[in-house]
Amino acid sequence: MKILTAVSSLSALAQESRLQVFRLLIQAGKNGVPAGVIGEKLDLPLSTLSFHLSQLKQAGLVACRREGRTLFYSANYKAMNALMAFLVENCCQGQPDNCTIPAECVPEVKGKQK
Amino acid sequence: MKILTAVSSLSALAQESRLQVFRLLIQAGKNGVPAGVIGEKLDLPLSTLSFHLSQLKQAGLVACRREGRTLFYSANYKAMNALMAFLVENCCQGQPDNCTIPAECVPEVKGKQK
DNA sequence: TTGATATTTCTAGTAATATGAAAATATTAA
């Protein structure tokens, strides 16, 4: 990953409304959520939401597909994983105990089962 | 983690020079690196670097300690892990295969050995 | 083909952030 790609992903996430949107989509799963429903859940004016969604989309962190009049937005899990991998790249040199990665999504790591 | 904490961490990382600094420190290990050396490696004016270091410090992503005239900056691995955990919190509901976390720093995950 | 629904684009005002030169502070050595 290029550093500027990472910067634009991080910039996209570095804003309260967008971070809320992204976490909502991460939790919603790959089917995604209609824009209107996101706006309702987060109580955002649709023009504002649309601006934020386009930032997230441009950064490659979310995708969207149309179904009828409705646009479903969904999280791009691969992009998120790539970003996290980039952030901690080579973090273990010499001291692997410093930087165990959060294991929320990795079954069977260090005795944690999910 | 509160959402505003995450936003300030992400904002701190969402800038090219700061991201470079942070990754350099992640890779350097817990002893840290003197400010002057960081500036040299990244070819940044020291006043600019100092501004960025204070942003990273305020966000809790780096720490610093003095040794004589020299300030050593180092990455806060715990804060980084907490941030990553927050970003992907509850991401697995129903589809654990979507979101395997980057395993760079976790030995013995899915056959990857380090 | 008209009206309703879902969402985006345009716009402009406001606010936040980045930069680097110059001056200031802290520490050590002579």
Added chain:
DNA sequence: TTAATATTTTCATATTACTAGAAATATCAA
């Protein structure tokens, strides 16, 4: 103490980002 080293703070300027109303676009139903 004076000078040198290491780093930060101050400051002005330039750039970028956020917000939400209003108008526009796309799709569907009658």
